[in-house]
Amino acid sequence: MEEERLQKYMARCGVASRRKAEELIAGGSVKVNGIVVTELGTKIHPSIDVVTVDNKRITEENNFIYIKLYKPEGCVTTVKDQFGRKTVLDFIDINERIYPIGRLDYNTSGLLLLTNDGETANKLLHPKFHIFKTYLAEVEGQISDEAIIRLKNGVEIEDYKTAPAKVKIIRRTSYVSTVQISIYEGKNRQVRKMLDAVGHKVKSLKRISFGKIGLDGLKPGTWAYLKDEEINFLKNGQEG
Structure with missing residues (x-):
């Protein structure tokens, strides 16, 4: 009889x-068998x-669910919040237990994926798969070509250097600029910290895609089940 690590079983x-x-x-x-592990x-x-888990027996899921939510600003990416703030699950009215794949911070809006498929979620969170997440950032000031090159090559943030990013200018004026930036890493507040590192404070930040999956007409606070081709990308897709 084959054994399995507890955390892997929980994810399954x-x-x-x-x-x-x-x-x-x-x-x-x-x-496990009534004994805390x-x-x-x-x-x-x-x-x-x-x-x-929390005194409720768990069993393998036969029906996995995959959802995309247009997360609005002003809510937390968690199942429940100790401070009573609105969470992303407050926008989704289903009976099944799901949880977010990764995070968007409180003041960041845009695409968030949720599922009860722990194995797929675990894979997607690993940077080795190079799945690019794309953001639109509105920043203070006129961003320079030099700053864009630095972002593309990777910048020093705290104790690490970011991986190369895909970056392009959408709009640039003397007072404000809009930049599209794609990264495959997922460190805490990474895009905001990257733009701070090149001298531009973020005014607003929105994630517009996760690999090949986009918002597709969703409005803030609304959600949809993923289409078959989107699910196939999550399970099998790998970008360069």
């Missing part, structure tokens, strides 16, 4: 991505062991 059951599953294990929310290396026998 649609509880969370592997990364989030590890947080749940470390936080004492997970039991906090060791991340724990292995289980899926066919006989009973796994619970």
Whole structure:
């Protein structure tokens, strides 16, 4: 009988991505056969062991759900918020338990994907797959060609240098500029920090695509199930 790492099993059951599953294990929310497990290396026998999360038994999902939401500004990308702020799940009226793939910060709007397919979510969050996320950023001031070149080549942020980005100017005036920027990394507030690094504060930021998946006429606060071709991209697509 084949064993499986607990966090991988949790991801397959649609509880969370592997990364989030590890947080749940470390936080004492997970039991195996009634015993709290906090060791991340724990292995289980899926066919006989009973796994619970917050005292609710989990089982493998047979029907995965994939949703895209046009996240408005002023809400958090989380399942629930300790401060009572509006979350992205407040906009989606389904019974199934889903969770976001990655994050958009409180003041960033645009495309957010949600699912209960933990394995696919785990893959998409890994930068080795080079899936580009594209943003429209309105920044203060007239951005220079030199700044664009720096962004394309990667800039120093805190303790790391960003990977090369795809960047083009959409609009440029003396007071404000609009830039389209595509990155395949997903570090916290990365686009804002990149533009700060070249001397331009972000006034507004919107994600317009995740690989080949776009907003397709969605309005802020509205959502739709992914089409078959979009799901196929999530599962099999890989950009250069």
